[in-house]
Amino acid sequence: MYLQRLKLIQFKNYLSREFSFGGKFNCLSGQNGMGKTNVLEAIYYLCLTKSCQGLSDRQLVTYGKDFFRIEGDFEQEAVAPEEQSVVQLQALERQGSDLQNMAADVEEAYVPYGKYETRKSAVVAKVIPGKRKEFEVNGLIYERLAEHIGLLPVVFIAPDDNLLVMEGSEGRRRFLDLTLSQLDTDYLFKLMKYNKLLRQRNASLKQFAQQGTFNQSLIATYDAPMSELGDWLHVRRREFMESFLPWFQKYHGLIAGREEPVECIYRSPLEKGPMAALLKKQLERDRMLQRTEAGVHRDDLLFSMGGHPLKKYGSQGQIKTFVLALKLAQYRLLSEQKGKKPILLLDDLFDKLDNGRVLSLLQLLNGEDFGQVFITHTEGEALEELFEQGGLGAPVHYKI
Structure with missing residues (x-):
């Protein structure tokens, strides 16, 4: 599973911005406060309907505006049509389609791809703080936001993850x-x-x-x-x-x-x-x-x-390594049990890790067990040098 396109409207410091991403490594570099983490926040929000930093919806809206909108086009391997998404079928039922139309509508969301099929999901979040927010997938609006959780698995790794160790239960x-x-x-x-x-x-x-x-x-x-x-x-x-x-x-x-x-x-x-x-x-x-x-x-x-x-x-350093291992194990179990590779979000990758461990981590993530990865860093050139040093190829790189 990977995110092909992301569009932000009045989300934090982005009045309007569109990104196109690759299926493996995607890097966002720039000085602190320029909006690198905000892009990861938007991706996380599309996947789990909430902020990865515990912020309220009002705190996510661009200052002086009264709503935000996030759009994402995802592509993912899915099982055959006879095991299609229960959520999508339920949503179609709520909209009153008869069985024949329902089957036709679901079939259109799939494109044959060998034994599996590549399923394209257009996900849109429309949020007016203080009112009921709307999430839709391929034009179908969820009745309950909880129905969306698990459709787009995601793992977020951030500098403050050491609080998992240092703070309470x-x-x-x-x-x-x-x-x-x-x-x-x-x-x-x-x-x-x-x-x-x-x-x-x-x-x-x-x-x-x-x-x-x-x-x-x-x-x-x-x-x-x-x-x-x-x-x-x-x-x-x-x-x-x-x-x-x-x-x-x-x-x-x-x-x-x-x-x-x-x-x-x-x-x-x-x-x-x-x-x-x-x-x-x-x-x-x-x-x-x-x-x-x-x-x-x-x-x-x-x-x-x-x-x-x-x-x-x-x-x-030991705590950072410990927490990274927790998050990668989380990723692996989600991947195995969901049957699709989650999106991995790495915020400020170099925090408390030396270049040697960062390179080892990148080489690990370059393997077949991992899918699309997003990385933020303040030094774009240093990040590109590591990719070259590790023989990882050139990532998709946005300088924010």
């Missing part, structure tokens, strides 16, 4: 959830339901404390579905980590240039028992703290190197 859970949500729509919808019930339960606990009351029956209406969802999410996360760990360790060795004992261990309160039992045991404490203490919303990943906590003993 929320970012590490977000890493898990972002990966699994792109892999499995069912996971995403179950996670959304769980989080909604969690917010409702916490709001009720807080209200009880303020009013000096307690309604056991109301809490029970939250606990039953939360427990079922929590147990399911726990199993799915555990299964994912079993397949994730070998790839993580492999890529860490390749980037570091040597074998080092590294671990990424999944920890959950549900290791002590099913969630229903934990909620019951913790109820009095929850009442006192006015929040739900037990559940998969307390899960974490423990990072270590050589048997020691990475956060405490790892150098900046």
Whole structure:
């Protein structure tokens, strides 16, 4: 899968700008503050319907404007027509096509390409902050934005990814959830339901404390579905980590240039028992703290190197290498399980990595296991020299 064309209208510092990209390496160079990362932000937004930096839609609009629009033309290998996109079929059904017209409309979105087919997807995001944003694929508007997640898998690597190691568990859970949500729509919808019930339960606990009351029956209406969802999410996360760990360790060795004992261990309160039992045991404490203490919303990943906590003993370079390996393992599992290579976004590639490790990384990404790659860097000439030194050919290069 790769992005052929990107058009930005009133997106951050771009009033109107169009880019054409190649299927492998694409570089954006220029001084800080010129808009290199904004291009990666726009690509990420088209793939996942939100900012990669946690910005609100209002913060993405060009100053003084009231809307933005992003257009992207993607091309991807897809399975045969009998296994066509459920999302596309559902969208056509919502628009009232009969079965005959529906089949014809879907067929037009495919162009024969040997055993597989090259599927062209024209994706458009139309956003007016404060109002419902619209995403459409090939002219079909999603009823729920969550339906889009996973259609265009993406992995983003940024300088502040070291916060995965250095800060609290929320970012590490977000890493898990972002990966699994792109892999499995069912996971995403179950996670959304769980989080909604969690917010409702916490709001009720807080209200009880303020009013000096307690309604056991109301809490029970939250606990039953939360427990079922929590147990399911726990199993799915555990299964994912079993397949994730070998790839993580492999890529860490390749980037570091040597074998080092590294671990990424999944920890959950549900290791002590099913969630229903934990909620019951913790109820009095929850009442006192006015929040739900037990559940998969307390899960974490423990990072270590050589048997020691990475956060405490790892150098900046070791942490950077560790996080790169996490993201490349994320990429590999998305690629294997989705059946298409995600887009890889590398922001400020040289941050905390020497030229030797950067060159090793580029050579790794040049292999068949990886698809389209976007790289930002302040020194365009230095980047081109590395490509030449590694025998990687000339990338598509925009000087911003």
